[in-house]
Amino acid sequence: MRHEEAVRLLPWYASATLGGDERRELEGHLSGCAECAGELRALRVLGADVHKLSESVAVPPSTLAEVLRRIEDDGQRSPAAPAPPWLQPLKERALAAWQAWRESVPAPVRFALVAQLVVIGGLAALLTLRGPERPAFETAAGPPEARGARVAILVGFVDGVPEAVMRETLLRIRGEIVAGPSALGLYTVEVPLDPAQQPEKVLEALRSEREVIRFAAPKY
């Protein structure tokens, strides 16, 4: 490999994304070129600096709800939300029936019916807002465990990992699967948040278990 080409490829060798033949040719050149070896060392320092700088950027809280609201507002997947053709006559018939009802029923009767509907709606809301019923029985284990601060992370297991290994991994971090698997095969795992177990350390520990964990990231 020519020196000029080697110099142009060194950044991707430093970032470990250079493939097959090019990597081997570059390694051949590197073994005999002190200038490129020095440049590689400098590129690795630069790469680490860029990485640290990016990691120092605090990610804002999730705005997923906002994006989903925009999707709803946009009427995405149902552009401009026109009624489908088969529904059009139905819509027109409903409007016509409403007009006919208004014209045929005297105003006092209409008001009485509306008042009845309001009372029924109020009662339904009261029933909904009463909150959860006290359970009819309690377990012998006593009252529900008091839960301290917990943090949610997303975890993906390597395909084919036995259930016992997954369980052992989760027990080690005192994690509990609270949701999943998602469409990407990821589980939401809650872990206790305490001084002995910071989320970064948990993620670091999980990511180091490459045989078991294929993905571990904070759930924002």
Next chain:
Amino acid sequence: MTHGQEMEHAKLEALCIRRIAGGDKAAFSDLYRAYQAPVFRFLVRMVGATGPAEELTNDVMLAVWRGAGSYRGDAKPSTWIFGIAHHKALNALRQRRPPTVDVDTLSDTAGPDEGPERRLSLEESRERIRRALAALPAEQREVVQLTFYHGLSYAEISSVAGCPVNTVKTRMFHARKKLQKLLGAMGLGSETA
């Protein structure tokens, strides 16, 4: 992550995009959670401030929702998503003034056992790197960021930026020369230049 794991992950994400194309909001939520942080950090580097980067991140994810049906699967999902972010960032840069220093962008990553002097030195060094990167033309900054933080190959960057691979290599070459000069002038030359 090994190459095999990366490929498996890319396959899962491609499946996710196909589901999004079918209107699956749960799949979209998964993809959002996986990409919010990397896309945001890419955009912060590109536009230089957190506020606009946050808005643009939402725009990118909304474009993913709208454009999922057009994803053909011939590029990795990450390449496709960064391609969208690339266009959003360049459009934003065309429409506004040069970025100003945004101190809120930086959070402290010095360890708790590192003394104040070491902490100051880390912050100074980080700030100098940030300023040097900000001084590069957007196209060169993008190549540096995608290579060293997001781990993209030059072929993937070529796909993200929509330019030939030789242009990517040339942009990196010039970025490297400028960074050597800038960091050298800032006193960081001995390690990185």
